[in-house]
Amino acid sequence: MKKERDLYRDFLKSKDLKMTKPRLIIMEAVFENHEHFNIDDLYEQIRKKHKNVSRATIYRTVPLLVEAGLIKQSLRCESKDIYEHTYGHENHLHFICDNCGKIIESGFSDVAILIDLLAKNENFEIKEYNLGARGLCKDCQKKRIINEK
Amino acid sequence: MKKERDLYRDFLKSKDLKMTKPRLIIMEAVFENHEHFNIDDLYEQIRKKHKNVSRATIYRTVPLLVEAGLIKQSLRCESKDIYEHTYGHENHLHFICDNCGKIIESGFSDVAILIDLLAKNENFEIKEYNLGARGLCKDCQKKRIINEK
DNA sequence: AATTTTAATGAGAATGAATCTCAAATGCAT
DNA sequence: ATGCATTTGAGATTCATTCTCATTAAAATT
Incomplete structure (x- = not known):
């Protein structure tokens, strides 16, 4: 978890993007549990602890995590995009x-x-x-x- | 083109589905050109010759062609499902x-x-x-x- | 630490591919 | 040709994703 956060931080800095509270919350939620997840799952998971992170922000942040190389879009299931961790996971x-x-x-x-x-x-x-x-x-x-x- | 049509016909019969005009038009359009296509492309292509085949019917018919083993869903591009021929094509x-x-x-x-x-x-x-x-x-x-x- | 600047957020509206509805049309067995 | 179940067209609906924009928050500057 430590390393992911550092990589993310560096990535954001390199792109002149701000390390905001929602971006941190979302990133931590992504690495808290799942290997495979969709945006809806993630939204529900985050909502349990943080009532004020919006769907829109999750939709905006997940592509950043992809670009940072921490996760990737892997499959589609029930008409939803599915993501999975890449950092620290074998192909x-x-x-x-x-x-x-x-x-x-x-x-x-x-x-x-x-x-x-x-x-x-x-x-x-x-x-x-x-x-x-x-x-x-x-x-x-x-x-x-x-x-x- | 001959064989595809026969296979399709047999498939429909085996499922107790009717060989209707739209189903034939759509199947022929699918095998007329493309290797890769999406529903929109297909709709436009068909519309040039047949003004009265609806999008809904195309959406209903393409899964039949998949089930018959003639095409398969291969990729997504621009948020659209992309299909490709399988019959007569190497993996x-x-x-x-x-x-x-x-x-x-x-x-x-x-x-x-x-x-x-x-x-x-x-x-x-x-x-x-x-x-x-x-x-x-x-x-x-x-x-x-x-x-x- | 307060101020300024600029980017990011939340909430809900908008988009668009895919699905559904249902009255009208068509295929097919007889 | 007739009757009946199936299929169709057209448009409404759904639902994931994206967009908008007024408000808020991060970091740069003072």
């Missing part, structure tokens, strides 16, 4: 169950090497991987056998 | 330029093998890969050097 990919919505994470160091090669072929400079697959998790595979006919 | 991944928005496609057969392994570890059954990365394309890397101070 990973998401297996998303089409049936129950469960998100399974899995490391991908070997995969990255191959993708880096493909990128090199295209002279593309990767900033951020975005890897995943949809399908059926273990449990829902079983359910399907039972449910179908 | 590929997307490199998306953060600066100019260009989408570069690249095959990924080797990558898929690795990801299949990871999925097997989690007992996850993959229906559809979703692979990509964000960064800078060749041209925008050059521009960056020029633009940044």
